[in-house]
Amino acid sequence: MPKRKSIRKKPSSSSSSASGCSKSKKQKVVEVVEKVEEVVNDVKTESSEVSIPVDEEVEAGVEEIVESPTNSGRKNSRKLVKKEELDCRFLGDPVPADEAKLRWPHRYSAKVEQGAKKSKTSDDDDEELIPAKCHYFKAEVDGFKIFELNDNAHVQSEDGKPPYICKILEMFEGVDGLPYFRAQWYYRSVDTVMKESITLREAKRVFASEIMDDNPLDCLLEKINIVRVTPNLDVDSKLSAIPDCDYYYDMKYLLPYSTYIIPPAETASPGSESQSTISSDKEVNGAVGDAKSDSDEAPQGNESSNSEITVLDLYCGCGAMSTGLCLGANLHGSNLVTRWAVDVNQFACQSLALNHPETNVRWKGYGEKDDTWEPLEGLSNCREKIGEFVKKGYKEKILPFPGDVDVVCGGPPCQGISGFNRFRNAENPLADPKNEQLVVYMDVVNYLKPKYALMENVVDLVKFSKGFLGRYALGRLVDMNYQARMGMMAAGAYGLPQFRMRVFIWGAQPSEKLPQYPLPTHDLVLRGVIPTEFEINTVAYNEGHTVQLENKLFLGDAISDMPEVTNAESRDEIPYSCPPKTEFQRFIRMTKDAMLGSRNGSEFISKLYDHRPLNLNVDDYQRVCRIPKKKGANFRDLPGVRVRSDNKVEWDPDVEREYLPSKKPLVPDYAMTFVGGTSSKPFARLWWDETVPTVVTRAEPHNQAVLHPVQDRVLTIRENARLQGFPDYYQLKGGVKDRYIQVGNAVAVPVARALGYSLALAMASEGSLDGPVMTLPPKFTNIHDRAASPIVEDNS
Structure with missing residues (x-):
């Protein structure tokens, strides 16, 4: 627990x-x-x-x-x-x-x-x-x-x-x-x-x-x-x-x-x-x-599914956050619809548009057929065209105006606080241009004045510079007279086989109920990644609180039904090879209509999309083929590597160094020196009964565990998407690397889904909203009342 x-x-x-x-x-x-x-x-x-x-x-x-x-x-x-x-x-x-x-x-x-x-x-x-x-x-x-x-x-x-x-x-x-x-x-x-x-x-x-x-x-x-x-x-x-x-x-x-x-x-x-x-x-x-109290107002928000509640997804990526919010809100009868989405990544926006034809999607860039946001530089002599663009946009509601938006969600990028950034400005993080999108996000909220705002970010938001940017985000909302609260949620606690802790900040207008955080549904061991001062912001049950959670999920629960593919797989669509083996797989294979509770049409999709891996180069593929197919296997199992008593690796003087046909070493030097020789991640296999590390944007096996347990390849785009909770119906656009990036940058869909449910409760002013947390319905990840399809036991 x-x-x-x-x-x-x-x-x-x-x-x-x-x-x-x-x-x-x-x-x-x-x-x-x-x-x-x-x-x-x-x-x-x-x-x-x-x-x-x-x-x-x-x-x-x-x-x-x-x-x-x-x-x-x-x-x-x-x-x-x-x-x-x-x-x-x-x-x-x-x-x-x-x-x-x-x-x-x-x-x-x-x-x-x-x-x-x-x-x-x-x-x-x-x-x-x-x-x-x-x-x-x-x-x-x-x-x-x-x-x-x-x-x-x-x-x-x-x-x-x-x-x-x-x-x-x-x-x-x-x-x-x-x-x-x-x-x-x-x-x-x-x-x-x-x-x-x-x-x-x-x-x-x-x-x-x-x-x-x-x-x-x-x-x-x-x-x-x-x-x-x-x-x-x-x-x-x-x-x-x-x-x-x-x-x-x-x-x-x-x-x-x-x-x-x-x-x-x-x-x-x-x-x-x-x-x-x-x-x-x-x-x-x-x-x-x-100011509304818990009992003196009639239920607010969406009492009928015909009453549309609009969403603007800023920094939308491929749309995971708004997709989850809409799925979760729908479970409580709220017709939450993403009407607008904006991002810098064209391929991510194309993925969102493909899966959400009801959404107006815009991205940075300009083409002859694009009607998009552009910098003012270079447009000063185009007053007539700008006027036409604004009139058209206003008439067609290409982009929202104040009063149009009910919910703004998004995860503004803050590369200036990333641990990979060696030049972080700890004295004044907001002076770093790489963090300015946080200010832009709050400025957009201030301009549009939605009823609700939900911001997501990495835990470094409260770790770097004593949590300056997290404090700033809360302060901006309060300064705009929004109610606000901040919580940290682990994806694995909501039915995924990965840890992935993220910060979520709610904002609500004074006239609305401030949404709560949904408590975990699945068992998960929290890792020590939260600064002590912000431990009270971790969404979890109190120590000593007795609650029956569902068992934590492992890799096998998520991908054991996936068809076998090779390192060279190039098809974007392939058929399933077997029925679902777990409850997770049964749910993830539902059609969009079925997930939304509709009884019309097919319950499951018939084709599997994006089940193809990054095609490794010849040298890396040959290395991967030499990694044993067993739990815990990695480059340390290759000949010539010796592990000392202090867990550091060194060359075995009794074994001659082996080379590939390309004349490059079988065991590369960077694997031996990574993290001072203490890491076991280079060319590491994942295993069926393990919770995987956080899904990242790169699929190279040089410094992370991304190899399939028994196949000589990295996890496919779709396998990564499953680890993020994307429904199998959700298709992605762009090159292979582009799709990996979209999945790795996404908000875990089950977390957004749980937040969407709590948002619907707040909009309807239902339940006990006195406290900051709420309990999701039993079996929330499989809440639909349709007759369950047969589950094939997983004997992997």
């Missing part, structure tokens, strides 16, 4: 704006705390007076010592001082005991008195609640500052840093006789995951949170005014509606999956421990009513 240490993670020192007073800790304070806890454990009733025995030596040194919450771990804040010396006090009579127990039962239960009551202080941290002697509605700090319950306030922070921002949920005297307040915190933008990657245009904007903890009362600095406003994609209109205030908020920031979301209307009573969001003193323009 996919696991990780925690689906939630407490904020780091740079990801939290909430903290109480912070001063040095001393061992004697620990001793005092232990004595306090011993006394607390002996308390038998709520109203007992407590006498704390403290050594005189300890008492003399603790007046200014604080044990308080820090950004890296929120613990109970206890200022161990003499009560009479505190410059703060409660005003008025205590809240009547019966009312206090009703409003704050967590402070008065027997478990609290025994020191066992836990409360959420961050998204994965528990604190030991301080037992209360009594509660108050009002307090005075520094002799003149008056604070009341539910006030917003500035709170003392570290020297040189701006004050923290909170809402006062409780004011109470602990059984230790000291005054406390419970805070629910707000974040500044730089304290969220976006950090300094983008400067929001709205300096007064803060984000609500669910983080709460207890703090010494004298940490309060001043009362402030915070208002809640209606999110609006028109930033100017939103700002003009904000009254005079210290801060405003329109979204809540949650640590799991770096989520920025519209808070629902508050229903809990002020100060209640069950309260999950922050109420403000003022709500501007009916923000709560305008």
Whole structure:
């Protein structure tokens, strides 16, 4: 089962704006705390007076010592001082005991008195609640500052840093006789995951949170005014509606999956421990009513398959992402249709157009019959032709205008962060022209203002330069007033025999439901490729969560039914040689109509497309023929290679080096020196019962395991396509190498399909959308209710 240490993670020192007073800790304070806890454990009733025995030596040194919450771990804040010396006090009579127990039962239960009551202080941290002697509605700090319950306030922070921002949920005297307040915190933008990657245009904007903890009362600095406003994609209109205030908020920031979301209307009573969001003193323009909650709106989106929901696929490649999204959304009854697609690769666009005749596809380049986007350079004297092109495009909707697009999806290329790029700009990744398409993608979203946006990218987005570009992408969406969240999904966890971890960032307009991430359907061992700070963004079940997942898939599950072909195979269409042997093969061989749930026509396609390999040169083919047909075989099995005890290869001095008829060595030098002689990937065979490495764009066997288990060739285009989850009906255009590139660059179709299903749920406002993740229906990869065809047992 996919696991990780925690689906939630407490904020780091740079990801939290909430903290109480912070001063040095001393061992004697620990001793005092232990004595306090011993006394607390002996308390038998709520109203007992407590006498704390403290050594005189300890008492003399603790007046200014604080044990308080820090950004890296929120613990109970206890200022161990003499009560009479505190410059703060409660005003008025205590809240009547019966009312206090009703409003704050967590402070008065027997478990609290025994020191066992836990409360959420961050998204994965528990604190030991301080037992209360009594509660108050009002307090005075520094002799003149008056604070009341539910006030917003500035709170003392570290020297040189701006004050923290909170809402006062409780004011109470602990059984230790000291005054406390419970805070629910707000974040500044730089304290969220976006950090300094983008400067929001709205300096007064803060984000609500669910983080709460207890703090010494004298940490309060001043009362402030915070208002809640209606999110609006028109930033100017939103700002003009904000009254005079210290801060405003329109979204809540949650640590799991770096989520920025519209808070629902508050229903809990002020100060209640069950309260999950922050109420403000003022709500501007009916923000709560305008921001949809889970229950107060009728289902949105596509209730009928006749209602078309349009998609623009940017950087579309051969169309895997939009294909998966449309297939997944269709499973929930949403008629999601890719109407526009744009890419730089002409062959990839031709592949998309072949499989999606309903899509307007454009690519870079110009021909006599092409009507496509072109740079302005060289066209300045063509005003008449440009006018004709724009008029034609507008009339025929060749390309979309604002309001036309419901969903924008795409994976902007960021070669500037690739590990293969030796000249990466870690100081300012956006200054690298190779990363500018990320900016272009966000600019297109800003211009078209779709209801939803989905961006995909490699994990280096959050690895390189401390995740700068990932933070930037989230920040841009939030700056445009889109709700947003970021997750990382492994293709193998959704029914593929390859790992392939990728980053997916959702965006949704304020008026829409922010889609969730679908939890894994298949067992998979996650690999350590995620930076620690972003582990909470991995889409996986919580450690300790019991769930029955389908078994992980292996290479044989995907390709064991494929006809045998040779290294020289040149046919683009060949017949199948046997029935499907596994559920995966049965599903992947369905026609497009069958995958969409139609009962009309044939259930399975009759021909297999693109089942041809890269034709290896004579030398490489002869090397491949010498690799044994066994699990784990590679160049190390060739004569003359010796493996040392440290797993490095060396030449065997007792074996004469063998040469091919071309006079080139059977074992090339680059195989011996690759990764310092430690790699076993050159000329390596895959095996039936293995999960394969990530499918890449090149089919050469020189430095990667791409050989068929028992045939003397590399995996074919179609075998790679199966490992990416492409349906067998999906045909590809271009040369052999071009088709390998299209498949290797693609989003894994089953992952996009799962995301499409969650998108349809969000569009229909169905299901429980409170959390960032959702569970797919059982047997999601074979969800159609058509009678299953016979499955032939795989005896490979």
